[in-house]
């Protein structure tokens with residue numbers, strides 16, 4: 001006596017198999033947004049930002065990769081784990097002038113530091129070997145003020 005396989009499941013299975021490899025070799029970028037809270041002040045700067053103050057920073061991370069068998073380029077969960085491990089754990093609820101020594105804590109300087117940390121972790125975890133690439137970071141210091149960094153600028 002054989003197993004009864006409902007028709008609907010068979011059809012669904014075929015559909016998934018067909019879609020699996022459809023765009024297998026396509027590079028696609030995915031983006032995830034995070035926030036962290038931190039305090040800082042600027043050195044050698046005449047203006048209100050020379051005084052200690054805080055921000056809810058927003059970091060927008062874009063990573064590209066080749067679509068895998070189930071149509072995922074880079075798992076959003078993997079981006080979250082990297083962010084938590086290498087950025088959030090070091091910067092959230094911290095005084096940036098203390099944790100980022102020898103750096104004036106401008107959005108521009110911080111975003112380059114963040115790039116280096118994320119890139120290093122992607123290298124160590126073998127993600128770069130799999131074809132994952134950090135494409136762009138955007139770091140909002142306030143809702144209207146932000147810095148942007150792109151892969152071509154880091155490579156060039």
Ligand SMILES: Nc1nc2c(c(=O)[nH]1)N=C([C@H](O)[C@H](O)COP(=O)(O)OP(=O)(O)OP(=O)(O)O)CN2
Nearest residue numbers: 042047049053055105106107108141142143144145
């Ligand atoms: N190019 C940069 N300019 C300034 C930076 C910076 O990192 N890079 N940082 C500051 C201050 O840290 C400040 O907290 C943020 O500046 P600003 O946008 O002027 O903040 P406001 O709250 O005044 O923003 P509004 O939306 O205009 O009220 C200064 N400059």
Ligand SMILES: [Zn+2]
Nearest residue numbers: 049053055141
């Ligand atoms: Zn500031």
